[in-house]
Amino acid sequence: MRTARRRLTNAKVERIPASGIRRFFDLVSGVPGVISLGVGEPDFVTPERFREAAIRSIKDGLTKYTSNYGIRPLREAISAHTAKLRGITYDPDTEILVTVGVSEAVDLALRATLNEGDEVILADPSYVAYVPGIVLAGGVPVAVATEERYEFRLRAEDVEQAITDRTRAILLGFPNNPTGAVLTDEDRVGIARLAERHDLLVYADEIYDRLVYGGEHRSIVSLPDMRERTIYLAGFSKAYAMTGWRVGYVCAPAEVIEQMMKIHQYTVMCVPTAGQYAALEALRSGEGEVLRMVAEYDRRRRVMWRRFNDMGLACFEPRGAFYCFPNVSRTGLSDDEFAERLLKEEKVVVVPGGAFGERGRGYVRACYATSLEQIEEACDRIARFVGRL
Numbered sequence: 386m387r388t389a390r391r392r393l394t395n396a397k398v399e400r401i402p403a404s405g406i407r408r409f410f411d412l413v414s415g416v417p418g419v420i421s422l423g424v425g426e427p428d429f430v431t432p433e434r435f436r437e438a439a440i441r442s443i444k445d446g447l448t449k450y451t452s453n454y455g456i457r458p459l460r461e462a463i464s465a466h467t468a469k470l471r472g473i474t475y476d477p478d479t480e481i482l483v484t485v486g487v488s489e490a491v492d493l494a495l496r497a498t499l500n501e502g503d504e505v506i507l508a509d510p511s512y513v514a515y516v517p518g519i520v521l522a523g524g525v526p527v528a529v530a531t532e533e534r535y536e537f538r539l540r541a542e543d544v545e546q547a548i549t550d551r552t553r554a555i556l557l558g559f560p561n562n563p564t565g566a567v568l569t570d571e572d573r574v575g576i577a578r579l580a581e582r583h584d585l586l587v588y589a590d591e592i593y594d595r596l597v598y599g600g601e602h603r604s605i606v607s608l609p610d611m612r613e614r615t616i617y618l619a620g621f622s623k624a625y626a627m628t629g630w631r632v633g634y635v636c637a638p639a640e641v642i643e644q645m646m647k648i649h650q651y652t653v654m655c656v657p658t659a660g661q662y663a664a665l666e667a668l669r670s671g672e673g674e675v676l677r678m679v680a681e682y683d684r685r686r687r688v689m690w691r692r693f694n695d696m697g698l699a700c701f702e703p704r705g706a707f708y709c710f711p712n713v714s715r716t717g718l719s720d721d722e723f724a725e726r727l728l729k730e731e732k733v734v735v736v737p738g739g740a741f742g743e744r745g746r747g748y749v750r751a752c753y754a755t756s757l758e759q760i761e762e763a764c765d766r767i768a769r770f771v772g773r774l
C-alpha cells in the first residue's frame with residue numbers, strides 16, 4: 386500500500402502568486418512583430434566605460450570573492466554619492482552594504498527588521514516584489530490606496546488612518562512603479578512626522594531617484610532625524626542602464642546593516658566582482674550618461690503621455706520612473722482583458738495594473754524606456770485598438 390506523499394513545498398511560498406508581469410513576458414517571447422512596453426528596463430546598453438571597467442577587472446585577475454560588504458572603493462564612492470545627493474554621510478565600513486540589485490536589498494531589509502506579525506504600510510499600487518517580500522519575512526502588508534485624483538501620491542493622512550499598534554514600518558517606493566507618481570515635500574514631511582510619532586522604520590526604495598522630470602528628487606532620509614529610522618535602498622539598474630549586472634546597495638544605521646549583512650553573507654556571499662567594478666565606474670564617470678538618458682526618457686514620456694490622452698485614455702502626468710499609467714476603464718474592458726486583447730489583436734504588450742495591487746485595476750502600465758519610433762508605432766496600434774472597441 387502506498388502512503389500519502391508529504392508536500393514538497395512550503396505553504397507560505399505556495400500562497401504567493403507568481404508575478405503578473407512575467408506571465409506577459411512569457412506570452413510574447415519569440416512572437417515576431419511584438420512591441421513591448423511591458424518590461425521595466427532601459428533600452429540603452431550599459432555605457433561603454435562601465436563595461437570596459439568590468440572587462441579590465443577581469444583581465445587584471447580580480448575574479449575572487451570580495452568583502453561581504455562589497456569592494457571598499459565602491460562603498461566609498463556610494464558614501465560620497467549619497468552625501469552629495471542626499472546630504473547624509475554613511476560610514477563605508479559599517480553603514481553600507483552592496484547587494485544583488487535593489488531586489489536583494491528590499492528582501493534583506495525586510496527580513497533583518499520584521500518580526501512575525503509586524504505590519505508594514507505600503508502604497509497600492511506598488512512594485513510587485515513588496516507584498517511577497519513582506520509576507521516571506523513574516524510581516525503583514527497593509528495596503529494604502531493611492532488615487533489618480535491625488536496623482537497617486539501616498540498622502541500622510543491616509544497613512545495615518547492605517548497605523549495600528551502593530552505597525553512597524555512604512556515602505557516608500559517613490560518615484561513609483563507602476564504609476565510614475567512622485568511625492569511632494571508635504572507628503573514626505575507628513576510621513577516622516579508619523580514615523581517619528583509612532584516610532585516606525587521607513588524603507589525608502591529610491592531606485593528611480595535619478596529618473597525625475599521637471600524637478601529634483603528629494604528623499605525622506607534627508608529630513609531631520611530620519612537618518613536613524615530610514616533604510617535607504619538604491620542601485621544601478623535603472624539610472625545607469627545596468628539591469629543585468631545586478632548591483633544595488635543599502636545605507637542604514639550600523640545595527641541594521643550588521644543584521645542584513647549576516648543574511649547576505651550566508652545566502653549570496655557577495656555581489657559578482659566584475660559588476661561591482663562596473664558600478665564603481667558608473668559612480669566615478671557616469672553622471673553625463675545619466676543626464677543624457679534621463680533627457681531622452683523625458684522626451685519619450687511627453688510623447689507617450691500626450692498620445693494616451695489624445696486617444697481618450699486619461700493618463701495623469703507621470704513625473705518619475707519610466708512608466709505611464711493610463712486609465713482604461715472607459716473602454717469597458719478590465720485591465721486584464723485590455724492587455725490580453727491588445728496583445729492578441731495589435732501585438733503590443735502592456736501590463737495590467739492589477740498586477741501591482743487592487744488599486745491598479747482599471748489601469749495598465751506602459752513603459753517608455755524604448756525608442757520614440759517604437760513608442761509612436763505602439764501608440765498608433767493602441768489607438769486603432771481603442772477605436773475599434
Ligand SMILES: Cc1ncc(COP(=O)(O)O)c(C=O)c1O
Nearest residue numbers: 486487488512562592620622633
Ligand atoms: C521599485 C523597484 N524596486 C526595485 C526593483 C529591483 O531592481 P534591481 O534589483 O534590478 O536593482 C525594481 C525593478 O523593476 C523596481 O521597479
